Every structure is written in structure tokens, then in C-alpha cells.
Amino acid sequence: MKRIAALILLASMTAKAVAMQPFTISDIRVDGLQRIAAGTVYSYLPVAKGDTLTESNAKQSIKALFDTGFFSDVELERQGDILVIKVVERPSIAKLNIRGNKAIKTDDLKKGLKQIGLVEGDTFDPLALRRVQDELITQYYNRGKYNVSVKTHVTRLDRNRVSLDIVVREGETARIKAINIVGNTAFSDKQIRDGFESDTSNWLSWYTKDDQYSKEKLSGDLKKLDSYYMDRGYADFNVNSTQVMISPDKRKMYITASIKQGEVYKISGVHLLGNLILPEKTIRSLVFMKKGDTFNRYLVEQSKKAIKSVLSNIGYAFAEVQVVPKLDKEKRTADMTFYVKPGKRVYVRRINFQGNTKTQDSVLRREMRQLEGSWYSQAAIDASKRRLQTLGYFKDDVKVDTQRVPGTDDEVDLNVKVEEKSSGSLMFGVGYSQYSGVIFSASVSQNNFLGSGDKFSVAVQKSNYYSQIQLGYVNPYLTDDGVSIGYNATYSKLDYGNTDFANYTNSTRSFSTTIGVPVSEVDRLQFGLGVTSNKINLYPGYSPQQLIDYQNLIGNKTIHSWTGTIGYSRDTRNYYWAPTRGGVESLSVSAALPGSTVQYWKAYYHGNHYWPVGGGFVLLLDGQLGYGKTYGKDKQYDFPFWENYYAGGVQDVRGYQDNTLGPRAYVPAYGYAQPIGGAFKVKGTAQMFLPIPALKDVSTARVAAFVDVGNVYKDYNSFDASQLRASYGLSLQWQAPIGPLVISFAVPFRDQPQDHRYEERLQFTFGNQF
Incomplete structure (x- = not known):
């Protein structure tokens, strides 16, 4: 249309130019320019100063200027020997407004319009409006919205500009009412459609949107159908045709795929050709099929990848492997030949x-x-x-x-x-319960201090019974081979007098240093040495008597400890934040060394692992074990109560207040038993992370269903599985604008009547990043 209009204008306007007698151009002047520079016009002209203007190059000049799309009118005139070009510029697009779109983001729509030359700042071509409607309607059709309408409106502005308003009425999305696979006899429809993104309406469609037709989804489903048969021996399978029919009201879709199923083929032989580089026995071990096996295209592709991977690991970065199957339709066999082209070693x-x-x-x-x-x-x-x-x-x-x-x-x-993100954080946590009051925590940490990779942190916690300040610093590369060194200083004070916990105070000062030694890419050993001072105050009549008796046995209110620690850790996660596979394991053993007020040791294990289970679901299994015991001159004593393990809380067995599970001691002054912790802890979690529709970056938000099980016992011999507490619920982890937000709603079960006072179903923490 644009070319036809230009030719019509050209035919109507060149008569005057043609009527001019040929002359030598002494100069060229352009009249009518507003935004476009004269030099731009000159660059498109086929004539220049000093040339002779003829009928032929006059026509060429007008056509060349029209073809730029900058002008709606062009005339040539002669003033003496001066060529005068009179132009009328097309207006520029000052604003491009799109309204009414919900299913497709405005930025995505504008990308499509840009491809057809409609973008703010460019020259406006009225003929492009029709293409605009066609382009937008096509985008919506691809998403199953066949009731869409697109209307455009042009508003003239000053300075030869226009404003374009595009109003979209999306209408209802067409729903899939039937999917028919014609020609299938080997499998049930449920089997071959398992994993399809497209489906007929069902009770989960409001969430999965699988009943909304999409051309892209259907194309992907047909590829899955092809793979399903090819992976099960049908080497000559083919999708003959696909028909998509829409109801007159454009709200129902009927999909029919006609297939050629074919027959099951067996492997008659496997051959290796080309420059194998490695011994043939080595390459053949990477081919996951042998004579007599059923043809399986998935194994063919995996074999190709394995060969390329091995070659790429020894320098052949651009190795290629081509597979040529030779099918014998009478014998129903496939003879497989792998051609290896390693290319140049780099x-x-x-x-x-x-x-x-x-x-x-x-x-x-x-x-x-x-x-x-x-x-x-x-x-x-x-x-x-x-x-x-x-x-x-x-x-x-x-x-x-x-x-x-x-x-x-x-x-x-x-x-x-790489794309850097905030490696420093200012974290806040706020909670409330009727027993603990307001619980406040804050921490400032920098995991990449001044870009050096060093880690620095300051953490403060405060409630009506607990306060702590902690300083930490880690240099992960003290040596070039990855030996790390870290320092940690802590001051804390616990005063349980106003809570339901065992009534005593404990002021702790500690300092420690840790050396980390890499064993492998994912394994690491840690060695630590520290000094700790605990000042414990108990109150006769208000503190559990067994704690008072223990303090009288050791004869000190202030306990000094020299602590040695050895630990092992293994980290195979694929991501630091929101991992989807791999896990972390750690085992540490620490001991209060001879010379300490009380000699004891503690062992603690924590392990977790993530498994992607398909469809965006990720399973997490997490387990913890802790055990402590006295030794040497103090082995006749119980494990020191100030080192006890505790369970319960938003980071532990959810649905219970922090540290409230496990052994309790009755105090007559209060009329109930108070939590005192224990020397043996067991805790496990099963958590399923759920996919969130339309969320591309799973690290920004995760929703999980979980089950927590755990408890603390006086010692290992006191373990009783029937006393394990448990809860189930939902958890939301969100990288909110205010910072990381974690909300858990948990329902305790397997609980005992005495646990009810410690139940806390809704728990949350939030933070702010910088």
C-alpha cells in the first residue's frame, strides 16, 4: 500500500519536474524541513551539485525521498540553476499509549510494534496503523484470546507531532474443550498426554491455566508427544496433521492431532566412526544402548551429550557428534552410526x-x-x-x-x-507472643566487604528476656588455595524471670577463631579454638531445684571454658539463594578442654538436600541431630544445663514458641513446669516448594507446604519416638521491597496438653537490604 501511494503521488507530481528542461545544478535547496536535517535529504538524493538534472534522475530523486518514509509530499522546482526541493514532513510519534491490556505486558506489546516501525520518536506512517492492529491481534491470538479487538486513535499535536492511543479489549480466553489424538493404539490418552501443558478444563485450571489455548503451548506439547513415542521404540513416528477448531462464539477450542504411530524398532547394531580421539572402548562406554535394545531417542541424545562432554573436558570445545539411524522397516530394526567430529583442540x-x-x-x-x-x-x-x-x-x-x-x-x-545484587543486608526480625512480649532482632552484614569477598557482620537481638550482640569477620582466602580464617566475639544475657522458661540468668562472653581448610571442591574442614565465660544466677524457690543442685555440685556461679572444635561441611547446592538441587551437610564436634570448669563435649549434625521433582516443584528434606555429654573428671555430672539443646520456633519446629519443647522442670512458685532443654535433640523437616504461575525468578518468592517433626530429650537414653512433636503448614519466603520476608502458618499435631500454652501458629520475620 505504501509503495502504491508513493507511485500515485509520484505520477501526479513529476509532470512539473519532467516539464523542466535539463539543466546543470549549481546548488540544491530544501524547503519545508522541520526536524530532519538537510544533510539527511542530500544523502538520499541520486543527484548532487554539478550534475545535470534530467527527466530520469528527477523521477529517481522524488522516488528516493518518498521511500525514506520521512515525507508525505515532495516537489521539485527550478529557480535559475538552483534545484529547489519542497517537502512536507510526516509527523513524529510523541506518545504511544496502550490501554486495556492485561494478559500481555505493555513492554512486550511495544517490542512487537517496534519491529514494524512504530515507536516513540520515529516518523509516523498512517499506513502502519493497520499493521499495528494485525500485529497486536496476532499476539493475542497466540495466547488464545480470539475475542480481542484493537482500536487506534491519532491525535495531532503541535510542532508536527502526533499522539497514538491504542485501546485493547481482550475478551475471554478460549478454553480447550477437547484434545483428540487420532491414530494412537499403543497407549492410553492419559499416558501420552501426561506432561502436556495444554489440557481440558479441570478443577485446577483456575491455577494452572492449562485449559487456555496457546499456539506455543500446543507446539511444545506436540514435541513432547513425538518424544514420548520416540523414547519407546517408535522410530518412524510422525505427526501427520494438526487441526485447531474454534466455536462460533470464539470461546471453545477443539484440538485434533493425527499421528502415524508406526512400529517398535530394535537396535541391530551400534557403530562408531570419525576421529574418536579416545580409545574406542572409552567412547563406546558412553553410548547408552546396545544391540537388541529397544530404540530410544532419549538415550541417543544422552549418548551424544556424553561423548561431547568427555571430549569438551579435554580441550575439544566444539566437538560434534552426528547420529545416523538406518531403519529396516521389514525387520523393524535400527542400525545406529555415531560420527564423531572433535574439531580442533583449543x-x-x-x-x-x-x-x-x-x-x-x-x-x-x-x-x-x-x-x-x-x-x-x-x-x-x-x-x-x-x-x-x-x-x-x-x-x-x-x-x-x-x-x-x-x-x-x-x-x-x-x-x-554476572549481575551483582546487594551482598550486604540490614535485617530486622519482629515477633510477639503473650509470654515473650516483643522480640526484636537486627543485623548488619556484608558478605562481600568492599568487594574483597571478606564477610563482616554485626548482629543484635533483644526481647524482654534475651539480649545479644555478636561481631563476626571471615577472610575466605587467607591463602591462595582457599584456607580461611574467621573471628567471632559474642556478649549475651538471658533473663528468663518474666517468661515461662526456667527462671535464671546467664551472662555469656566468648571469643573464638576458626580455620577452614578445603578438602575438595565441595568439602571443607574447620578447626576452632575459643574461650567462654558464663555467669549464672539462680533463685531458690523460683528456679528449678535440679538446676540449683547442679550449680551447687560444681560450686561455681561463673563457668570458664576453653573450647576446641573440629567440623566438616559439604555444599553441593546449585544456588546460594533458593537452591533447586544439591544440599548442605555439616558435622561439628566441640569440647570444653581440660582446665575448664566443667568438661563436656557436643556433637551436632545438620543436613539437607533439594530435589527437583518436575513441574516446578522442589522437595527439601532437612534433618538435625545434637548430642552432648560430660567426660573425664566430670563424667559423673549431667550435661551442663546452660549448654542444652532446645527445639521449637520459626526456624525449628514451627507452630511452637522458640525453645519451648523438650524436658521441663516443675516450679511450685509458678505452678507449672518450665522448659529447660536437653542433651539430645532430633528434628526433621519435609518441605515441598510449590511453583508460582508467571514467576520467572523463583529466588524472589517461594511458597512451601511443610511438615516439621522434632523434640529435645534429657539424654540419648531418654529418647522416645512417641514424644516427638510435629506440625504442618504453609510458609512464604519473599524478597519483598522491605527485604526478605518469611511468614509461616503452622498447625501443631502429636502435641500434649501441656504444649498448648506454647503454641504460636503464625510466625514471621522480615528484613531490609541495602
């Missing part, structure tokens, strides 16, 4: 980091397991990515691009792209 010339505005290059480089000047290794690159992602400094995935070095065929550069 090494890494340079590693470049991009996006780290705060973090020093050296902090990132020390996490890299792929080194400059060494052979390319995909395994080393993957390990490097994992280590960078688990630092907690960056958003989303760390991306590593491999780029060939120009002029060479055996060198590559690695571009490591």
Missing part, C-alpha cells in the same frame, strides 16, 4: 569478567577452576559457574560465553557475565 587464552562493578576481579578469578593458558574443560567451567553462583553476590545464573579468538583456530576467550 585452550583458553583469556578469561574476561563483565558486570562486576563492586566485586574485584581477583575475588571472581580465585573461584575459577578453568584457568587461562590451559586446555578448555567444560567440567572446569561448570564447576566455576557453580562456585560463583553459590557466593551469593549475583542475581540469576552466571553466564559463560565461549568466543573464538580471531585469526586462530586453537584459542578461545571466556566471557563471564
Whole structure:
């Protein structure tokens, strides 16, 4: 249409230009310009000063200027030997407003309009309005909204500008009423449609939106259908045709796919050709099929990946593996040939980091397991990515691009792209219960102090019975090979006099230092030494008598301890925040060494693991075990009560107040038993993280259903599974604008009547990041 209109204008306007006698152009003047520079016009003209204007190049000049799209009218005139070009500029688009869109974001719609040349600041072409409607309607059709209407309105503004208003009425989304697979005899419809994103309306459709038709979803489902058959031996399976019918009211969709099922094929042979690089026996061990097996395309693809992976780990970054199946339709066999093309072996010339505005290059480089000047290794690159992602400094995935070095065929550069996020945080936690009152906590931490990778933290907690201040500093790379050193200083004071806990006060001062030694990429040993002073005050008649008796036995109100610690940790998580696979395990044993007021030891284990279970669901299993006992000259004593384990709380067995589960001691002055903790703790959690529709970044928010089980016992011999407490509920973790927010609603079960006073179903913490 645009070209036809231009030709019509050209035909009507060139008569005057043609009527001019040829002449030599002494100068060129352009009249009518407002926004466009004269130099722009000159750059499109096929003639210049000194040329002879003829009928032919006059027509070419007018056509060239119309083709720019800048002008709605062009005339050529002669004043003496001066060529005068009179133009009327098309208006520019000052504003582009889109209203009424809900299903598709405005930014996404504007991207589509930009592709057809409609964007703020550009020249307005009235003929583009029809294309605008077609483009937007196409986008909505692809999302199953066939009742959509798009209307446009142009408002003239001053200075030759226009404002475009696009009003969208989306209408109802078409719902899938039937999905028919014609030609299937081997499997049930339920089997072959398992995993489809498209489905007919069901009781979960309000949440999953699976009954809303989408061209993209249907295309993906057909690929899954193809894979289902190919992975089960149907090597000549094919989708013959697909029909999508819509009801007259455009609200119901009927999908029919006609398939050629074919027959099941067996593997008649597996051959390896090409430059294998490694011994044939090694490569053959990476092929997950053998003669007599049922054809399985998934195993074919996995075999290709395995071969490429092994070759990429020894420098062949661009290795290719092609698989050619030869089908014998009479015998129903498939003869498989793997062609290996390793390409040139390459090494890494340079590693470049991009996006780290705060973090020093050296902090990132020390996490890299792929080194400059060494052979390319995909395994080393993957390990490097994992280590960078688990630092907690960056958003989303760390991306590593491999780029060939120009002029060479055996060198590559690695571009490591990161997006930094706040590694420092100012965290606040606020809670309330009728027994503990307001509980306030705050911490300032920086996991990447001044971009050095060092960790620094100050934490304060305060309630009507508890106060603490803690300072911590860790240098994760005291040495180049990853030996770390950390320091921790703590002062705390517990006064349980106004609570339902055992009534005593404990003022603690401690200082410790810890050395960490890497054992492997994911394993680490820790060695620590510290000194602690506890001043304990008990109150006859108001404190549990068994605590008073214990203090009288040791004969001191102030307890001094020299503490040695050895620990082991293993971290295989794929992300620091919101992991979806892998886990963390830690085991520590600490002891109050000879010379301490009371000699005792404690062992504590904590392990968890994440499993993706499909559909965006992630399962987390978490377990804790703690045990303590006296030894040496003090082995006749019970485990010191101020070192007891406790259970219950928002970070423990949810649904109960902090530290209220386990042994209790009756105090006549109060008329009830008070929690005193114990020397043996067991706790387990099963938690299922649920997918949140339309949420691309799962690290911003997570919802989980959980079951917590646990308790504390006087000692190991007192363990009784029937006394385990449990709760179930829902938990929300959200990276809110005010900072991380965690809300849990838990319902206790397997509880005892005496537990009811400690139940606290709604628990939350929130924070603020900087």
C-alpha cells in the first residue's frame, strides 16, 4: 500500500519536474524541513551539485525521498540553476499509549510494534496503523484470546507531532474443550498426554491455566508427544496433521492431532566412526544402548551429550557428534552410526569478567577452576559457574560465553557475565507472643566487604528476656588455595524471670577463631579454638531445684571454658539463594578442654538436600541431630544445663514458641513446669516448594507446604519416638521491597496438653537490604 501511494503521488507530481528542461545544478535547496536535517535529504538524493538534472534522475530523486518514509509530499522546482526541493514532513510519534491490556505486558506489546516501525520518536506512517492492529491481534491470538479487538486513535499535536492511543479489549480466553489424538493404539490418552501443558478444563485450571489455548503451548506439547513415542521404540513416528477448531462464539477450542504411530524398532547394531580421539572402548562406554535394545531417542541424545562432554573436558570445545539411524522397516530394526567430529583442540587464552562493578576481579578469578593458558574443560567451567553462583553476590545464573579468538583456530576467550545484587543486608526480625512480649532482632552484614569477598557482620537481638550482640569477620582466602580464617566475639544475657522458661540468668562472653581448610571442591574442614565465660544466677524457690543442685555440685556461679572444635561441611547446592538441587551437610564436634570448669563435649549434625521433582516443584528434606555429654573428671555430672539443646520456633519446629519443647522442670512458685532443654535433640523437616504461575525468578518468592517433626530429650537414653512433636503448614519466603520476608502458618499435631500454652501458629520475620 505504501509503495502504491508513493507511485500515485509520484505520477501526479513529476509532470512539473519532467516539464523542466535539463539543466546543470549549481546548488540544491530544501524547503519545508522541520526536524530532519538537510544533510539527511542530500544523502538520499541520486543527484548532487554539478550534475545535470534530467527527466530520469528527477523521477529517481522524488522516488528516493518518498521511500525514506520521512515525507508525505515532495516537489521539485527550478529557480535559475538552483534545484529547489519542497517537502512536507510526516509527523513524529510523541506518545504511544496502550490501554486495556492485561494478559500481555505493555513492554512486550511495544517490542512487537517496534519491529514494524512504530515507536516513540520515529516518523509516523498512517499506513502502519493497520499493521499495528494485525500485529497486536496476532499476539493475542497466540495466547488464545480470539475475542480481542484493537482500536487506534491519532491525535495531532503541535510542532508536527502526533499522539497514538491504542485501546485493547481482550475478551475471554478460549478454553480447550477437547484434545483428540487420532491414530494412537499403543497407549492410553492419559499416558501420552501426561506432561502436556495444554489440557481440558479441570478443577485446577483456575491455577494452572492449562485449559487456555496457546499456539506455543500446543507446539511444545506436540514435541513432547513425538518424544514420548520416540523414547519407546517408535522410530518412524510422525505427526501427520494438526487441526485447531474454534466455536462460533470464539470461546471453545477443539484440538485434533493425527499421528502415524508406526512400529517398535530394535537396535541391530551400534557403530562408531570419525576421529574418536579416545580409545574406542572409552567412547563406546558412553553410548547408552546396545544391540537388541529397544530404540530410544532419549538415550541417543544422552549418548551424544556424553561423548561431547568427555571430549569438551579435554580441550575439544566444539566437538560434534552426528547420529545416523538406518531403519529396516521389514525387520523393524535400527542400525545406529555415531560420527564423531572433535574439531580442533583449543585452550583458553583469556578469561574476561563483565558486570562486576563492586566485586574485584581477583575475588571472581580465585573461584575459577578453568584457568587461562590451559586446555578448555567444560567440567572446569561448570564447576566455576557453580562456585560463583553459590557466593551469593549475583542475581540469576552466571553466564559463560565461549568466543573464538580471531585469526586462530586453537584459542578461545571466556566471557563471564554476572549481575551483582546487594551482598550486604540490614535485617530486622519482629515477633510477639503473650509470654515473650516483643522480640526484636537486627543485623548488619556484608558478605562481600568492599568487594574483597571478606564477610563482616554485626548482629543484635533483644526481647524482654534475651539480649545479644555478636561481631563476626571471615577472610575466605587467607591463602591462595582457599584456607580461611574467621573471628567471632559474642556478649549475651538471658533473663528468663518474666517468661515461662526456667527462671535464671546467664551472662555469656566468648571469643573464638576458626580455620577452614578445603578438602575438595565441595568439602571443607574447620578447626576452632575459643574461650567462654558464663555467669549464672539462680533463685531458690523460683528456679528449678535440679538446676540449683547442679550449680551447687560444681560450686561455681561463673563457668570458664576453653573450647576446641573440629567440623566438616559439604555444599553441593546449585544456588546460594533458593537452591533447586544439591544440599548442605555439616558435622561439628566441640569440647570444653581440660582446665575448664566443667568438661563436656557436643556433637551436632545438620543436613539437607533439594530435589527437583518436575513441574516446578522442589522437595527439601532437612534433618538435625545434637548430642552432648560430660567426660573425664566430670563424667559423673549431667550435661551442663546452660549448654542444652532446645527445639521449637520459626526456624525449628514451627507452630511452637522458640525453645519451648523438650524436658521441663516443675516450679511450685509458678505452678507449672518450665522448659529447660536437653542433651539430645532430633528434628526433621519435609518441605515441598510449590511453583508460582508467571514467576520467572523463583529466588524472589517461594511458597512451601511443610511438615516439621522434632523434640529435645534429657539424654540419648531418654529418647522416645512417641514424644516427638510435629506440625504442618504453609510458609512464604519473599524478597519483598522491605527485604526478605518469611511468614509461616503452622498447625501443631502429636502435641500434649501441656504444649498448648506454647503454641504460636503464625510466625514471621522480615528484613531490609541495602
